[in-house]
Amino acid sequence: MLDFNRTRLGLGIGISPTDVDLEKLFADELDQLRAAHPDRRVDLDAKGDCRGVWDGRRLQQLLGNLVLNAIKYGAPDAPVTVVMTGDEQNVRFEVRNRGPAIDQMTLQRIFDPLQRGLNLEDSCNVDGNLGLGLYIAREISRAHGGEIDAWSNEGETVFMVRLPRIH
Numbered sequence: 001m002l003d004f005n006r007t008r009l010g011l012g013i014g015i016s017p018t019d020v021d022l023e024k025l026f027a028d029e030l031d032q033l034r035a036a037h038p039d040r041r042v043d044l045d046a047k048g049d050c051r052g053v054w055d056g057r058r059l060q061q062l063l064g065n066l067v068l069n070a071i072k073y074g075a076p077d078a079p080v081t082v083v084m085t086g087d088e089q090n091v092r093f094e095v096r097n098r099g100p101a102i103d104q105m106t107l108q109r110i111f112d113p114l115q116r117g118l119n120l121e122d123s124c125n126v127d128g129n130l131g132l133g134l135y136i137a138r139e140i141s142r143a144h145g146g147e148i149d150a151w152s153n154e155g156e157t158v159f160m161v162r163l164p165r166i167h
Contacts, residue, residue: 013136013143015055022059022091023050023084029060030082033067040071041079048086052165054144059163062140063095065133066159070097074157088165095159102152110150111138137161 023046030042063082070080074097084093102110113135137159141148146163 013058013139015058015140015143017053017055017144019051020054020056020059021051022054022056022086022093025056025060026063026082026084026093029063030067033064033071037071040076042067042071043079043081044084045081046084046086048084048091050084050086050091052091052163054163055140058140058143062137062161063093065137066095066161069133069159070095070157073097073099073102075099090162090164092160092162094161097157098155099157101154102150102157107150107152110134111148134159 023044026046027044030044034040034042067080067082074080078098081096082093083096084091086092111134113132138148141161141163144163146161148159148161150157150159152158
């Protein structure tokens with residue numbers, strides 16, 4: 001809620017950039033998520049140089065929000081895949097999951113605060129989810145001079161984040 005309140009007041013998400021290797025940082029975050037969700041398979045595929053100057057703790061938070069979203073709404077029998085690619089100017093990562101498509105109307109507002117996807121059993125109210133995870137993810141990417149986008153079809157949903165190496 002603190003992050004939400006800061007952004008609503010126009011203060012943005014606070015970051016403390018340092019030299020980080022996102023591949024190692026994300027591998028650690030995914031290990032924690034696998035431990036918390038032992039019934040789900042979460043894969044990491046990294047290519048290129050994934051080092052840069054960012055706030056590693058905040059980017060772990062961003063990744064965690066995206067992967068938890070994929071676990072919650074994706075097909076339980078299909079893996080969640082994180083694909084990272086580093087090039088000269090950017091590091092890009094995608095969180096991919098199989099499952100029902102997200103309709104276009106929902107996609108248009110998916111990063112808005114206090115929004116939640118449709119849960120087939122309406123358990124979103126039971127789990128305490130306030131609908132801030134994707135909003136916070138967007139604000140963290142913006143604080144790093146990056147961008148986040150999402151697309152979905154009947155086979156796959158993808159959240160893509162691009163982070164410039166120099167901000």
